[in-house]
Each structure stands twice: as structure tokens, then as C-alpha cells.
Amino acid sequence: MKNAHERFGWLEFTRVMKDTTARVRVRLDRCIAEPTENGRDAKLHLVSVLGGESDVSAVWAAVHQNQLFKVEGPDFWVLELSLGEKAECYRGSFSLPGRRRPVRHLVAVSAELAATRLGAATENNRTILSDSGPVFVLYRLSERFGLPVVPVWADWFICELKRRKAIRSLPGLGCTPILVTGTKQKFLSWVSRGLRRGQICFPAVNGPIGWPSMTGFLDHERPQPFSAS
Amino acid sequence: MVFAIRRSRRERERLQEREISWWRLEYGRKSRNFDALPVLTERPQHVYTVPEAGSIELVHRGLPLDEIEDLLPQSPAYRQAQRVLFAPKSRERGRPLTPLHPGHVSILACAGALDGILGEGDLRHLARWQAVKTVLRLEEEDENGVTVIREKEQFSHCLNLLYADGRTAVLTNDSPSEEKGANAATNPVPSQVVLADTPSGVGRKFRLEELRGEKRA
Numbered sequence: 001m002k003n004a005h006e007r008f009g010w011l012e013f014t015r016v017m018k019d020t021t022a023r024v025r026v027r028l029d030r031c032i033a034e035p036t037e038n039g040r041d042a043k044l045h046l047v048s049v050l051g052g053e054s055d056v057s058a059v060w061a062a063v064h065q066n067q068l069f070k071v072e073g074p075d076f077w078v079l080e081l082s083l084g085e086k087a088e089c090y091r092g093s094f095s096l097p098g099r100r101r102p103v104r105h106l107v108a109v110s111a112e113l114a115a116t117r118l119g120a121a122t123e124n125n126r127t128i129l130s131d132s133g134p135v136f137v138l139y140r141l142s143e144r145f146g147l148p149v150v151p152v153w154a155d156w157f158i159c160e161l162k163r164r165k166a167i168r169s170l171p172g173l174g175c176t177p178i179l180v181t182g183t184k185q186k187f188l189s190w191v192s193r194g195l196r197r198g199q200i201c202f203p204a205v206n207g208p209i210g211w212p213s214m215t216g217f218l219d220h221e222r223p224q225p226f227s228a229s
Numbered sequence: 230m231v232f233a234i235r236r237s238r239r240e241r242e243r244l245q246e247r248e249i250s251w252w253r254l255e256y257g258r259k260s261r262n263f264d265a266l267p268v269l270t271e272r273p274q275h276v277y278t279v280p281e282a283g284s285i286e287l288v289h290r291g292l293p294l295d296e297i298e299d300l301l302p303q304s305p306a307y308r309q310a311q312r313v314l315f316a317p318k319s320r321e322r323g324r325p326l327t328p329l330h331p332g333h334v335s336i337l338a339c340a341g342a343l344d345g346i347l348g349e350g351d352l353r354h355l356a357r358w359q360a361v362k363t364v365l366r367l368e369e370e371d372e373n374g375v376t377v378i379r380e381k382e383q384f385s386h387c388l389n390l391l392y393a394d395g396r397t398a399v400l401t402n403d404s405p406s407e408e409k410g411a412n413a414a415t416n417p418v419p420s421q422v423v424l425a426d427t428p429s430g431v432g433r434k435f436r437l438e439e440l441r442g443e444k445r446a
Contacts (some may be wrong), residue, residue: 004294027292029301039421046314048306050297088313092305103297105305109313120362130314139316146359148391188389188397195395199349202353202393208345210354216315218302 009073009173011049013062021222026051030217031071031173032113032130033079042081044069045113045128045170045177050105056091056104063087063108071175086111118143127180131216132169134158137180139211145184149191150209153200160190175217275355353393361387361401 009028014021030048035041047069049059062069063083072078088109093102113128115121122145129140134154142149149157161180162165170177194200236244259265301307311317329337337343339356348354365381388400 001298002295004298008294009297027294029298037385050292090306092266092307092309094297094304096293099293103292105304105306106303107314108306108408109310115312118360122359122361136316142357143316146357146361146389148355148357148386148389148397150355160421175298188391188399191391192395192397195391195393202355203346206346206348206353208343211316211320214316215302218307218315 006074007174009071009076011059012070012072013048013067015060015062015067022058024055024062026055026059028071028073028173030107030130030175031073031076032128032175032177033071033076033081033171034128034179035171042079042171042197043070043110044081044083045110046130047083047106047108048107050103052101053100053104056106059106059108060089060091061108063089073175076171076173083108083110088114116140116144120144122146122184125181125183125186128170129178129180130172130175131214132176132178133214135212136214136216137161137167137178139214141180141187142196144196145187147184147187147191150203151211152203153191153194156194157190160194164190166189351392351394355391357389357391359387359389361385 007029009031010025011028011031012023012025014023026049028049030046030100031044032046033042033044035042047059047063049056051059056202064087066082066085066087068080068082070078070080088111090107090109092105092107094105095102110226112126113130115124115128116129127141129137131137134157135151138147138149138151138154138157141147158167161182166181168179168180168181191200195202246353280402307314325333334343339358341360344357346353346355361384363383363385365383367379367381369376369377369379385402387402390398392398
């Protein structure tokens, strides 16, 4: 892919210490934010930044100190927000030919987004997802809540989410994040009702459920997914 | 328009506060009396020659973003975060070499390896096992009035069932409350579920948390 600079954004923060002030500015490749109802405040759910060792380490420390970040990017207005308490960080690095030092990569997720993993915080009714593909949404919800569903119901399930206004798109950089509202009991009742009304059909053949391969927002060549709004 | 001369570091260090104040006052005085300003003539006082520059070579010393973007899917950071951000590839499936013992079946079932559509007739259902993490929070107050909060993480399993006719059931291993146990016992449940949900609680494996038998609307 070419012209990546047009897709990447910036993450910036200033740290004031006793006798020095450090301003750190790193490249941002993915970001998910959630504005509040009043539209003025917002919260970060995902940042993925790239840079040198010292810069990325500074961002890591700032994430754990719940510091405010200034985020900007294409189609992404300038916001000052933080990841909140108990954010999780994943660090990595990769070498590039012709460069002496590897590029450091940091992915930081908020506690709420981290709770969408398999079987965590199943009583919550908010699920933030990094992609809006119908099969991806159904798969992630089924992983979190243990929903007995099959991939062919994905389009019907997305229509149900839209019809019941349980899905909302979130501002994102390099991805199309959504917020799904609903509990396990609610989703189970929808599936149950869909089966009874004949809107979805039970698969004819017994056997394991096979989910298609989904690369999420890292697949550059896939078609643009639907808009939840 | 104001022109100024940048001072060197030594000049700045030798500069005293009263000189700054004097120049500031002088600047204010001249700003009120434009006639006192000297007039620029067409003949320049100094002529500065701009040296001829060589050909310019533009070099990008920043991060090569195009290459980085192509390498991002293999990033170890994204690999660690895939359980939160992506949909990991489904597990390998296969046929065991020898028939499974009941113990093997139970282990595989709890791990979700036997999820899928099972049974026939009225009992044909879609089974989905789920690992559930619960955090037990205990608060203790000692004799000094200090409150100690202990958090204990527990992992258990839960079986979610969806029958072909639309009924759903959730089987968990929580100890049932009296009301729920009574309600579950009165529901018309399939024979397999009844066996698992013995009301007496003796030898109980699972509790029937919910059973939906809604009639067609």
C-alpha cells in the first residue's frame, strides 16, 4: 500500500515534570474513540502507535498514568482524551531493512474494550467492536456471551440490531468501530424469536460450526463494511 | 514591521535587566512618536550577498510508513491483542484415532471443542460452551479499622443451548436460589435437561438458569 501518511494520524501529549517539559508526538495507525452524549467529552478505547523506543515507552507510561492524549488524523477531529483506568498495553517491534533500530509498536486498549474478550464481563450490556462486518460482529458477540449462533444468521442479526437501535458507529481511525448494546439474555431471546417466526433457519446438517476467516481492520483490500448509522 | 537582530548566547548572558527595560521604554516611546523614527532611504546601509546553493536532495529520515503499514498485520503487539480486536482463526477439527472415553468427551466439551449442532427430533440443538470468569470480592475489616479488599478470580463453565424449535437454555454450575430452583422444576423441560437439573441438589452438575418456552407470537 502506498501513501500511508494520508491514512495515519498523530498522537501527542505533553508531560510536565519537576524541571522539564517533554512533548511526545508519535504516529498513530489505529484509534477508536467514543464521544459522550453531550459531544464535548470523549474516551479512547484503542490506540495503536509507532515510533522509537523512547517515544513508545513514554506513551506506555502515559497510558498507565491515565494521561490525556491529543489525537488527530484524517477524518478524525482533534480530541483530547484518555484511555481510563486499568487500560491494557501490548508491545511489539519489527525490523525494517536498512534501519539499524527496530520500529516499536504499542497497542493500548481501554478496560472496557479489553472486557469484550472470550467470557469476560458477560453481565455488561455494552460491547465495543473494532469492525462492523456482520459476521465479525456476530462472531465476537458469540465469543463474549457464548451465544449459540451460526454465521449464516449474521445479516439477520445485524438487521435486528439496527431495527432495535442497539448498534451505534463510533469515530475511528483506520477502522469502523461500533458499539453494540445488549445483554446475553436479550440476544438469546432475539435468536429464539427469530427461529420461532421463521426469520432464520436451523442448519439442516448436524456438526461443528465453521466460522469463515476474518482478518478484521488489518485487511487493506477488503471491501468497506457497512455503516451502522 | 519590526526588524531585529538575534543575539548570540554570550550577548544574551551579558544582557542586564536595566538594558532590557531601557529598550522596552524606547520601543514604547517610538511607537507613540513616529516622526522620531529614521526614514529608510533607497540606498541601503548594508548589502548582504546570498551564497549560491547547490542542488538540493530531499531525504526522508522519518519512519517509512508504507513499509510499516504492510508489516502491521504481523506485528507482535497486534498478535497479543487479537483476542480483543480480531476474530482468531477457528481451531483445528479432526477425527480422533480411537473412540473417546466419557472423560475425554467432557474435557473437550468444556473446552468448546465439541460445540455444534447435535441430537435429533425435538432434542436437536445447537450447543455452545463458554468459560466464564467471575471475580469474588471480599471486604474484611481488622481490629484497627483497616478494610482489606480481597479479589478472587474464579473460572467456571457454562453451556448455552438453542433448540431447533427456538427454546433456549443456559446451564451453569452456580448454586441455585430457592425461587429459581422452584421455577426451573416447574418448566416443561426435555428429559436430558431434567436429568442435569435434579431439584434436590445432590450430585448436581449443572443448574438450569433459564429455559425459554415462549409461544409463537
